[in-house]
Amino acid sequence: MTNAILLAAILAACGVVIWVLWRQQDTQPSKPAEQEDARIPPLLRGINFLLSDEPDRAMKELVHVAKLQTETAEVYLALGDMFRNKGEFGRAVRIHQNLLARPDLPQHLHMQAQFALAVDFQAGGLLGRALQQYARVLDRQPGHIAALEASLRIREQSREWELAEELLQRLDRVRGSNSALHHAYLQTEMARQKLSRKDEDGALAIVQQVVEQAPGCAAAHLLLAEIDLKRGDVESAVNSMRQLHAAAPYYLPLLIPVLLSHGEAYDSHGHAFLCQCWQEKHDEQLAIAWIRAVHTARGAEEARKTAREIAFEPRSLPACLHMTAMLGKEEPLTLASRQWQSAQKNYACSECGAKFVDMRWQCPQCHEWGSIRPIKDKDSA
Ligand SMILES: [Zn+2]
CATH class of the missing domain: 1.25.40.10 (Tetratricopeptide repeat domain)
Structure with missing residues (x-):
């Protein structure tokens, strides 16, 4: 998956390089031919390495192309993205910082480099610096949707719910949307935080x-x-x-x-x-969760009593295994059931399909709220 993303980024960068070279050739017919020649071989070598699935060597050649034509800021931007996608955050940061230090950088590219630098910091886990950098982007362009979304993500990740809520309100205003359910989940988290602080x-x-x-x-x-x-x-x-x-x-x-x-x-x-x-x-999952909770709070005898009271008979294999893991005698089958149970992922995101052992209200993978649900036994079997 990571390789696929990297490959896509490199292909995109190559596209930019080719486009830049082609455009320059097109718009500056008087440029000396030897300057073009100097850039073409490393570009072709880069593409060749790319096709033979050697991204590292491809990147090296493309860096060379960018060096030969210092004003091609687009190439630097694409290279920065490539380094970041490869996990080389330090190099990505340096590329974008160098770009930003250029006094002649056009306005729209300056904004792109500012945003790219923020993404570098976020990808590298420097969330505070990423937020500062996104704030710089938003100072200059208050309706920058990607910067607002990324800042919101960081505030959610740091459990700063009030600030997340403010950002979501801004996003709604810019997009003309109403993310009612998202607001509801953020406010619920706010309430939970207040409760944990005894309010x-x-x-x-x-x-x-x-x-x-x-x-x-x-x-x-x-x-x-x-x-x-x-x-x-x-x-x-x-x-x-x-x-x-x-x-x-x-x-x-x-x-x-x-x-x-x-x-x-x-x-x-x-x-x-x-x-x-x-x-x-007669929902099996409800019965199992109930018997398990009684088992934890009041012990095995009470749990058996609850199962008898509701005349619970497991009908599916997973239900049998859960019951054996909980209430079985100390024998190999019980131990095997416990092993099976501890390896179970009980929840899945209905948006992206990611599976989890524990319940959470926001999916850490696709960031959707309220999309994670208990896996039905027939799905997990
Ligand atoms: Zn998800």
């Missing part, structure tokens, strides 16, 4: 508003139920659970451990609510 009222106010404005945001229903349970408002918690069950039933298993951590609420209302959900669909 329960602040968290509740935000999350109640999110649930009202974006009922499709599953994370908000979950957090609201969690806050209700913390406050001892069991009826509101059950109401939030019902809403979550209606909006996105596949996320209900995430709530069961939280419910069991509030033992009284589970005994008085939660157990009955889960029985009701189970009766509706």
Whole structure:
């Protein structure tokens, strides 16, 4: 995959080189022929190396082409991108910084080099410097969508939700879009952060508003139920659970451990609510998550009791393996089931297909929010 991207970048760079040479030949017919000749052989050698899948040697030749014609800033830009795609961030940074130091650099190329330098810093993990550099781009062009998107990504990655929310608002204004669900997830994260800082009222106010404005945001229903349970408002918690069950039933298993951590609420209302959900669909994943949560919170005997109460009989092979891993006797089959279980990826992104062991609300691969869901057993088999 990386090779394919690198190859594409090198091909793009070659395209730029050829275009630049061709354009110069076209627009400057009086240029001495020997200057063109000096650039053509390394270019051809570069393409040749490219075709024989030797990107390193191709790059060396292309650097030579760029040196022979110092004013071809486009070539330098393409080379910088190539170095970055190859993981050579230091060289990419130097190329783009050298470009920016040129007093004669045209305005549009100056902007491209500024942006490229920001991308270099981001790719190299220097997020603070990347943000400063994107800010320079945005100072000169406040509607630069790619710079706004990249800055938003970094703020999300650093869990700076308020700043991420501001950037998303700016993006919406520039694009003329309304990313309601994205806003809802960012605000839910803000509320979760407030809750972790013991600001329960602040968290509740935000999350109640999110649930009202974006009922499709599953994370908000979950957090609201969690806050209700913390406050001892069991009826509101059950109401939030019902809403979550209606909006996105596949996320209900995430709530069961939280419910069991509030033992009284589970005994008085939660157990009955889960029985009701189970009766509706006989969803195996719900039953397994429930029995597992009981096992963790109250031990194997209580877990067996729960399985008996709901008369749970695993019908699929994965369900059998999960149950054996949890409640089987200490014998080879149980150990093998546990091994199988620990290697399982339980969640997958519906946008990009990436699979994960743990649940998260934003996909780290495609950055989509709310796209990761539990894998149905038949999908994982
Ligand atoms: Zn994804």
